[in-house]
Amino acid sequence: MTEFATLTIDGKTLELPILIGTEGERAIDIRTLRQETGFITYDPGYGSTGCCKSEITFMDGEKGILRYRGIPIEQLAEHSSFVETSYLLLHGRLPSREELTRTSVMLNDQSLVHEDMQIFYQNFPRGSHPMGILSAMVNALRSFYPELMADDEGFEITFLRLLSKVRTMAAMSYKISRGHKVVYPRPDYTYCANFLNMMFDTPVKPYVLDKDMVKALNVFWILHGDHEQNCSTATVRTVGSARANIYASLSAGISALWGPLHGGANQKVIEMLTQIHREGLGISEVIANAKDKNNPFRLMGFGHRVYKTYDPRAKIMKQMCDTVLPKLEIHDPLLDIAKALEEIALSDSYFIDHNLYPNVDFYSGILLRAMGIPTSMFTVMFAIGRLPGWIAQWKENLDDPEQRICRPRQIYMGRNANDYVPFNDR
Ligand code: CMC
Numbered sequence: 557m558t559e560f561a562t563l564t565i566d567g568k569t570l571e572l573p574i575l576i577g578t579e580g581e582r583a584i585d586i587r588t589l590r591q592e593t594g595f596i597t598y599d600p601g602y603g604s605t606g607c608c609k610s611e612i613t614f615m616d617g618e619k620g621i622l623r624y625r626g627i628p629i630e631q632l633a634e635h636s637s638f639v640e641t642s643y644l645l646l647h648g649r650l651p652s653r654e655e656l657t658r659t660s661v662m663l664n665d666q667s668l669v670h671e672d673m674q675i676f677y678q679n680f681p682r683g684s685h686p687m688g689i690l691s692a693m694v695n696a697l698r699s700f701y702p703e704l705m706a707d708d709e710g711f712e713i714t715f716l717r718l719l720s721k722v723r724t725m726a727a728m729s730y731k732i733s734r735g736h737k738v739v740y741p742r743p744d745y746t747y748c749a750n751f752l753n754m755m756f757d758t759p760v761k762p763y764v765l766d767k768d769m770v771k772a773l774n775v776f777w778i779l780h781g782d783h784e785q786n787c788s789t790a791t792v793r794t795v796g797s798a799r800a801n802i803y804a805s806l807s808a809g810i811s812a813l814w815g816p817l818h819g820g821a822n823q824k825v826i827e828m829l830t831q832i833h834r835e836g837l838g839i840s841e842v843i844a845n846a847k848d849k850n851n852p853f854r855l856m857g858f859g860h861r862v863y864k865t866y867d868p869r870a871k872i873m874k875q876m877c878d879t880v881l882p883k884l885e886i887h888d889p890l891l892d893i894a895k896a897l898e899e900i901a902l903s904d905s906y907f908i909d910h911n912l913y914p915n916v917d918f919y920s921g922i923l924l925r926a927m928g929i930p931t932s933m934f935t936v937m938f939a940i941g942r943l944p945g946w947i948a949q950w951k952e953n954l955d956d957p958e959q960r961i962c963r964p965r966q967i968y969m970g971r972n973a974n975d976y977v978p979f980n981d982r
Contacts, residue, residue, distance in 0.1 A: 558573050558574070559573075559574040559576075560572060560573055560574060561574055561584045563593075565593055565595060566593065568592075568593060570588070570589070570592055570593060572585055572588075572589070573585040575609070577609075579614055579616070583606045590965070596967070598967060601861075602785075602790075603861065607785060607793070607962070608785070608793065608952070608953065608956065608959065609956070609958070610784065610949070610952060611952070612624070612645060612648075612782055612784070612945070612948050612949060612952060613625075613783065613784040613945070614626070614784075615783070615784055615862055615863075617860070617863045617864050617865070618864055618865065619865065620863060620865040620866050620867065620868045620871075621868065622783075622868050622869065624641065624644055624645055624781060624782055625645065625648055625649065627644065627650075629779065629868055629869060629872070630868065630872065632644075632778050632781075633775045633778050633779060633872050636774075637747075637748075637774050637778075638748060638773075638774045638777040638941070639656065639659060639660055639663065639747050640656055641777075641778045641781050641944070642719060642943075642944035643655065643656065643659055645781055645782050645944040645945055645948045646715055646944055646947060646948045646951070659716065662712075662713070662716045663716055663719060663720045663747055664720070664741070664743045666713070666716050666717045666719075666720040667720045667721065667723075667743075667750070668721075668724065668740070668741065669721050669724050669725055669728060670700045672700075673693065673696070673700065673725070673728075674728065674732065674738065676692075677689070677693075677728060677729050677732045677733075678732055682733075685814075685932065686726070686730075686733075686932055686933050686935075686936045687811075687813070687814040687820070687935050687936060687939070688814070689729055690722070690725070690726065690729070690810055690936055691807045691810040691811045692807070693725055693729075694718075694722060694725075694803055694806050694807045695803055695804055695807035696803075697717075697721065697803045698801055698803035701714075701717060705802075711951065714802060715944075715947050718802070718806065718943060718947065719747075719943055719944065719947075720741075720747075722939075722940055722943060723747070723750070723754075723940055724741055724754065726751075726933070726936050726937075727739070727751055727754035728754070730755055731754075731755075736758065737758075737759065739753065739754045739755075739757045739758075740754070745765075746770070748770050748773040748774050748777070749765050749770050751773065751940075752765065752770065752773065753765065755928070755929070756928060766884075768880055768883050768884070769880075769884075769927055772876055772923060772926075772927065773927065776873075776876075776923060776924070776941065777937075777940060777941035778941075779869040779872060779873060779920075780937075780938050780941025780942050780945075781942070781944055781945050782942070782944065782949070783942075783945065786818065786861075787812045787813075787815070787817075787818045788810070788813040788818060788819065788942065788946070789809065789942075789946060789949050791808050791809050791811075792805045792806060792808065792809035792946045792949060792950050793805075793949055793950065793953045793962070794962040795808040795809075796950045796953050796954060797953060797959060797960070797962040798961055798962075802947065802950055805946075806943070806947070806950075809942075809946050810939050813935060813938060813939055813942065814935055816856070819935045819938040819939065819942070821856050821857055821915070821917040822857075822917040822920050822921045822934040822935060822937075822938060823921070823931055823932065823934045823935055824856040824857075824917075825856045825857040825917050825920075826890065826921035826922075826925065826931050827856075827931070828842075828855075828856050828857075829890040829894055829897075829921075829922075830890065832893050832897075833889055833890060833893055839893070839897055839900050842855070842897065843855070843897070843900050843901060846858075846901075847904075847906045855897070855901060855912070856917070856918075857894075857914055857915055857917045857918030857919075858901065858907070858912045858913065858914060858918065859910070859912045859913075859915065860915045863913065863915065864911035864913075865911070865913060866913045866914065867913060867914060867915045869915075869916040870913070870914040870915055870918055870919060873916060873918070873919040873920050873923060874914070874918075874919045877891055877919050877922050877923050877926070880923060880926055881922075881926050884926055886926050888922055888925060888926065890921075890925070891922050894918060894922060898914055898918070920938075921934055
């Protein structure tokens with residue numbers, strides 16, 4: 557039975573339905589508010605606003621829970637592969653063995669990128685940020701693959717095409733940026749192994765696959781698979797709500813992700829840790845700067861809109877650093893600095909009172925460094941991992957009959973009506 561919240565305003569009483577999610581989250585359905593009362597709600601940053609009903613990802617920020625289609629992220633990181641998790645995100649259930657094999661075969665079939673796209677890469681100015689290039693290239697894919705996805709099969713092919721080609725394009729752009737020959741995908745390699753090979757194989761030094769590295773990359777991408785209505789996903793949904801094509805919608809999501817408060821934080825964390833290392837800054841000095849309201853500096857990789865406790869992805873990422881780096885016999889001083897920062901921050905009253913804990917980006921860059929991924933490509937790595945989530949969310953939005961074009965309102969605080977004044981009278 558539907559419950560109602562009662563709102564009394566201007567002497568009028570409104571009964572607003574209460575929606576209850578499967579995990580007990582509650583929302584007041586205010587869709588009739590403006591029509592019935594003339595009022596709108598005010599919520600910059602949408603901290604108290606739900607924009608959709610979704611069946612994809614569940615987060616409990618107070619308890620540090622993250623589940624894709626009901627399955628805890630810890631279990632997926634331990635047992636699943638990125639391809640299997642991508643299937644789960646899109647289809648809502650784990651694949652059978654046959655379905656997974658078919659998906660892997662189709663990913664290989666879709667892995668080549670039109671040769672003409674290489675020309676684009678070659679002509680971007682040297683030093684262009686890889687996220688700007690990725691956003692442009694994903695939008696350009698629409699021109700190379702203009703077929704419309706008329707049915708579920710068409711959508712499946714578009715999904716696999718994007719997942720496979722964006723990975724190839726990322727490795728390709730790295731090779732071209734270094735002036736090296738592009739390495740093509742191999743049909744005998746898995747999704748993650750292929751990426752590492754395309755990145756690091758050279759005619760003078762053939763790349764030798766390392767199973768720990770392949771596992772680490774699978775986990776890295778699984779952890780980034782989806783995160784419900786974050787800035788980039790909300791962007792993808794918003795652009796898609798105008799019935800823009802999926803390539804344009806993802807391109808916009810990539811641009812949102814680039815921001816340092818969002819996915820771009822993984823690059824900023826490493827730049828921050830490198831600066832502390834290079835300049836020999838004291839940890840307490842850095843913490844003091846992060847607390848100082850007159851200083852714009854923030855501790856990158858800390859804090860989250862939803863998590864008010866340790867981000868479960870950061871926990872796994874830290875464990876990965878602790879197991880993968882020793883196996884590879886890598887000692888990264890930045891890991892020591894990160895741990896020292898975390899220890900001091902977590903015992904500091906400012907961080908405790910503000911519920912500021914490490915988020916996914918705090919340790920992810922250290923893992924990527926160990927894999928040999930250049931810092932400027934860190935956010936591209938995040939974007940590849942987020943593709944299945946963005947695509948699943950875009951499709952869910954399109955299929956939801958309650959969704960309309962996104963069009964928030966505003967409260968106008970500008971000048972009241974005044975007349976145009978000709979130049980000579982100003
Ligand atoms: N260092 C120092 N103080 C902070 C930090 C930080 N990293 N993050 C938040 N605060 C303080 C902030 O100054 C504010 O203090 P007060 O209430 O005294 O004015 C309070 O905490 C709340 O901050 P907010 O900016 O209102 O919180 P938000 O929910 O709007 O922003 C955030 C969340 C992630 C943008 C923010 O915590 C931040 O800027 N963190 C650093 C960037 C970062 O690591 N981003 C990656 C997020 S996880 C990856 C992903 O995007 O999914």
